[in-house]
Amino acid sequence: MTEGFALQMVEHDNLGEIVYGQLSDALIKGRFAPDAxxxxxxxxxxxxxxxxxxRDAILRLIQxxxxxxxxxxxxxxxxxTLERYLEIRQIRMKxxxxxARETALKAEARDIERLRELVTRNEQAIAAADWPAALELNQxxxxxxxxxxxxxxxxxxLNRLWLQMGPMIAASYQHGGRAMIDYHHMILLAIEARDADRAERAIVDDIRGASSAIIEQLAALKPTGSAG
Known part of the structure; x- marks a missing residue:
């Protein structure tokens, strides 16, 4: 297990769901590294x-x-694998x-302000090199x-896709730096303008823009027990 990471203690009601939720959240936020x-x-x-x-939660996460x-x-x-990443990337873009299209059509003022705050806080986290916070704000x-x-x-x-992608995005986020958030500003501007087409293009560019950092990390990682 990743060193220095402690999961939040849980109450004894609905333990199965709570544990599954805690472990899912940890995976999505990259608290467990690839091959951990x-x-x-x-x-x-x-x-x-x-x-x-x-044990029950782990079985569900294996499924x-x-x-x-x-x-x-x-x-x-x-x-x-690179092939799996590219497939998930294609699905995520769609x-x-x-x-993003629907958000551009439906977002109210409070929703836009929420998104603006997330982008601002993410910029601040990146500037402070607080990568765990930046990663969480990105997600x-x-x-x-x-x-x-x-x-x-x-x-x-999307939650199921991010369960699989979270550890890899986390492993690449610091390496990608500001490239991991640049398009969030464009997404926000498109949503403010209620431009669904532009919002969709911006999120596609955002996902594609992070690819180089992720692919580089994929090339550097090798599963335990693999040949070579």
Whole structure:
């Protein structure tokens, strides 16, 4: 498990859902690095629970393709292949483009102000080299588009994609620097102008613009047990 990271202690009601939510959030926000080895015992200790809800949550995350079972005792965060990344990128451009279009058509003043605040705080986090905060604000901005658009089904699909992409985006975010947020300003301007076409193009450019940093990180990573 990633060193120095402690999960939030949970209450004993609805443990299965709570643990799944905590681990999902950690994956989406890149708290676990690609190829990190996770143990049920360590996770249960961090969460303050028994091993049963953790085991159940891990099984669900394996079904979500966010974790991979290497053996009976070894679960790891997968290292994504280039082919898989490119497929997910293509899907994200279509779906997040749709969310951006709908947001441009539906956003109210308070929604636009929320997005502006996220962009401003992300700029501040990058300037301060606070990469964990910058990464979280980036993810929140992307998810906010689907929320403002009122597309709950789409939000669920994106959540599953980001479960798989979160560790890789996190591993690349600092390397990408300001390129990871430049297009957020353009997305915001398009939404303010209620220009759905421009909003869609801007989010596609944003996802594509982050590709070089992510592809470079993919080339540098090699899963445990791989040949060579």
């Amino acid at each position: 080895r996770l143990t049920i015992r360590d996770l249960a200790q961090s969460l303050g629970t028994s091993v049963t809800p953790v 979500d393709e966010a974790l991979v079972q290497k053996s009976a005792r070894e679960v790891r965060v997968p290292v994504m 779906l997040e483009g749709l969310a 929140t901005f992307h998810f906010a588009l689907a929320e403002i658009a009122g597309m709950t089904v789409l939000r669920g699909i």
